Amino acid sequence: MERRQLIKNSAFAVAAFALSKDLFAKQGERYFSKNVEGPNNGIIKLSSNENPHGPAESAKKAMIDAVIISNRYQFDINTELREAIGKLTGHTKDNVLLGAGSSELLGVVTSWTAYKKGNIVASEPTFKVWLPAARKLGLPTKLVPLTSSKHNDLNALGNAMDADTKLLYLCNPNNPTGTVSPKSDLEAFVKTVTSKTILLMDEAYTDYYDSPSMSHLVSSNPNLIIAKTFSKTYGMAGARVGYVLAHPDTIKELSAFMAWANAGPSAVSMRGALGVINDKAFVEYVKAENIKAKSILYKGFNDLGIKYIESFTSFVYFDTKTYPKSIPDVLKANNIIGARSFEDNSTWLRLSIGTVQEMTKVVEALKAGVTKA
Ligand SMILES: Cc1ncc(COP(=O)(O)O)c(C=O)c1O
Incomplete structure (x- = not known):
């Protein structure tokens, strides 16, 4: 790629990053009001699907040890x-x-x-951190409703593609609904979509329940990109380490769109990721605790007659219709934040799964909220 083209590409990338950053910053502002000192000062934060058990000791030690090399660039x-x-x-x-x-x-x-001046096809609702950037870059987006059971509608997504579709984004398990599509359906979907365009599969949550991953297909399929992160089961959201898996040719194309050669995570964060990457005990602990904490929430919802969708992730999507008050208000009165809406004119909200103690508090607050005047 020529230098002029690279500079142009970098300008695109910088605009996209700036916009994504704005989106997260806005969310942050909402959750940490000015009169709260420090991030977790008595507040139970269940808004961004963070892992309450992280970072792992293995990651912490590796990051502390790496501070000393912060004077060097991180290429190696x-x-x-x-x-x-x-x-x-x-x-x-x-x-x-x-x-x-x-x-x-x-x-x-x-x-x-x-x-490439095309359009993007994606589900609605889904994880759309990229959407403001797409809009500002003049990229049309076709959003396809989920099925009535709030699963990605693979058939409808496939049908929504046209000759100008340059990307199909699929989040599986889907955020905010926590639903997964069966492996055989996904394999067929990969085949159909990638015969026409690029398929970006966001697998941020597959590790929680060993949900089907399509990452084994990337070496033989240049049109498939899989996005993964150290933010969830590995508990390193603030360290900022994520990656995509793709065919080497596709990786080369994408690398040219990174803002600059030394963009990406810091040396300290990458050392943290190297520390935790083979820490199976930590990941198993996180998964087991997530199941325990989630079942406390499920039981509470069952007791209260609140409908929810079985989740294969670290959050739960539920319908507030039958609850007599505003659930975000009831939770907020108990210093719990994070029940968030992702659909217009909908009674469904998403809540992240915290620790066992935190979910016990959520259920207690909701139960007390029914009776309190
Ligand atoms: C589906 C999905 N993809 C990606 C991300 C972003 O993760 P990261 O922290 O790696 O940027 C999130 C974060 O909540 C997510 O839910």
């Missing part, structure tokens, strides 16, 4: 982490591109799509 560690991710996922470093969280890479794919 980037290679080391890509090699480790390649080993973990059955690929090589050439199948891996690292970002400051997978959000950065969703932005990069969006910029690449804008450059």
Whole structure:
């Protein structure tokens, strides 16, 4: 790619990153009001599907040890982490591109799509951190409603593609609904979509329940991109480490849309990721605690007659219709924040799963809220 083209691409990428950043910053403002000192000062935060058990001791130690090398650029560690991710996922470093969280890479794919002047097809509701950037870059988006059971409607998504569709984004398990599509349906979907265009599959939550991943297909399919993150089961959301897996040719194309050569996570964060990447005990602990905490919420919802969707993630989507008060208000009165709406004119909300103690408090607050005047 020529220098002038690279500069143009970088401008695209920078615009996309800036917009994604704005979106997260706005969310942050809402959750931490000015009169609250410090992030967790008595507040139970269940808004952004963060892992309440992280970072792992293995990650913490690795990050502390790495502080001393912060005076050096991070190129070697980037290679080391890509090699480790390649080993973990059955690929090589050439199948891996690292970002400051997978959000950065969703932005990069969006910029690449804008450059190709096409449209994006995606579900509604889904994880749309990339959408404001797509809009500002003049990229039309076709949003396809979920099925009545709030699953991604794979048939309708396929049918929504046209000759100008340059990207189909699929979040599986889907955020905010927590639903997954069966493996055989996904495999057929990958085949159909990638015969026509690029399919970006966001697999941020597959690890929680070993949900079907399509990452094994990337080496043989240049039109498939899989996004993954260290923010969820690995508990490192604030450290900002994410990656995409793709065919080496596709990785090269995407790399050209990174804002600059040393974009992506810091040396310290990557050392943290290297510390935790093989810490199976931590991930198993996180998964087991998530199940325990989630079942407390399910039981509470059952007791209260609140309908919810079985979730394969670290959050639950539920219908507030039968509850007599505003659930966000009831929770807020108990210093619990995070029941968020993702659909216009809908009674459904999403709540992240915290610790067992936190979910016990949520249920107690909701039960007390029914009777309190
Ligand atoms: C589906 C999905 N993809 C990506 C992300 C972003 O993760 P990261 O922290 O790696 O940017 C999130 C964060 O909540 C998410 O829910």
